[in-house]
Amino acid sequence: MNTRPGLYYSKEHEWVRVEGDLAYIGITDYAQESLGSIVYVETPKVGKAIGKDEVLGVVESVKAASDVFSPISGTVVEANESLQDSPELINEAPYENHIAVLKIQDPAELEQLFNDTQYEEYVKSQGA
Amino acid sequence: MDRRTPLYNVQKAMGAKFTSFGGWELPVSYSDILKEHHAVRNAAGLFDVSHMGEILVTGENALAFVNNLVTNDILPSPYYKAIYSPMCYENGTVVDDILVYKISDTSLLLIVNASNTEKDYEWISSHSDGTVNVQNLSDQYVQLALQGPKAETILRSLLGDAELPGFFKFMEAELLGMKVLISRTGYTGEDGFEIYLKLTDEGADPECLWNGLLEAGKEEGIQPVGLGARDTLRLEAALPLYGHELSDTITPLEAGLDKFVKLVKDNFIGKEALSEQSGNLTRKLYGFVMEDRGIPRNGYEVLVNGQKTGYVTSGGPFPSLNQNGGLAIIENTGLKADDKIEILIRDRSCAARIVEIPFYGKKYKK
Incomplete structure (x- = not known):
């Protein structure tokens, strides 16, 4: 399992990278590894307001569809369209390929998320 | 706790990922589902299907x-x-x-x-x-499936000049020093064999059989294959899976298995009900492929002319066809190839069209 320092992590295995008032959101290496080959990604519509823990998108492996939950609230300012034709990018580089970018509504929500070492401990405690 | 086949330890050591299926803990994949799928279509794959009864x-x-x-x-x-x-x-x-x-x-x-x-x-x-x-x-049988266009070459390399059984025939043979039953059957839409080893027979060694087949197929590109690819392979070949296309609420006629229902036979359990249903079907199993983006999954609703009239029994990506699609039971028996239907994917209705099944049909010796 790979993590990156400087990112925030959720219990649902999403990561958040903050740049100014924007949050880039993707799924973790642990998540892509558990899913296996990703064959389809559904990204949210630009302009949509999404609450914390609401569905941001869907990632589908060969076997099943999994919801991606937004770890924070915000408005979608960009969806990563390159995933439409190349969903496998998430398998290849999960931290370089975000699913969407949100304009952060409440920076305080970030403080409820894990940092990289806390997330690693969390995954281990889940028996992974 | 789920049961394990006698090959669990050797599979675990190979790095297999396991899943729970039908009361068993079985490999879902050894490396990557898509890679395993293509290995079976293009070379050969070895499956442990000892969970079968x-x-x-x-x-x-x-x-x-x-x-x-x-x-x-x-x-x-x-x-x-x-x-x-x-x-x-x-x-x-x-x-x-x-x-x-x-x-x-x-x-x-x-x-x-x-x-x-x-x-x-x-x-x-x-x-x-x-x-x-x-x-x-x-509990006494280990079953392995050797499937793919190279399956015959691989088996022949171990059996010498022995004549192999023809399509849907079987024989008793000695393989790697073990007495086995070999049948030319499978669940992938490819040529291949299913090999039965009785654990109570003298010299029966499942690990030796498993490793021996993998070794014999090495040069031909054999891969161990898990349940993930078993499902994509059987779905492309439109082979039914109990609990999906067949169940205690679906008849074989509704599932399109007419050629395996011999209503002319003297008597059999279900004959009366099936004779009555024959010619009076109200719903039927169809194959479809997606035209819009999106992957259909088991349980998704099907719309015909805007009306909800059925559901997807099995769906997913078709890795050999670069399409997504599936099988669906639809309360309409008049649909034909190229007719438009819609699949409800997360409340969004997505265009699909009816196609002939199997989706993937390969010509091989039958």
């Missing part, structure tokens, strides 16, 4: 007894023929779909689905009038 029916009346339980007609088949058939309830819905190995008129080996083994054993035993002996031998 084996029920032996013996006795003077065994042939007639089994023939009464299944919808297909096993009387005309020669010995050493494997016969696919649904096994139905009186109301025509399905107990299980099985393979009957006709060893002789007094000995038939039935291969049943893992999750149905107990239920089938009870069902079959309950119809015995005491003149046949029904034994659940599932």
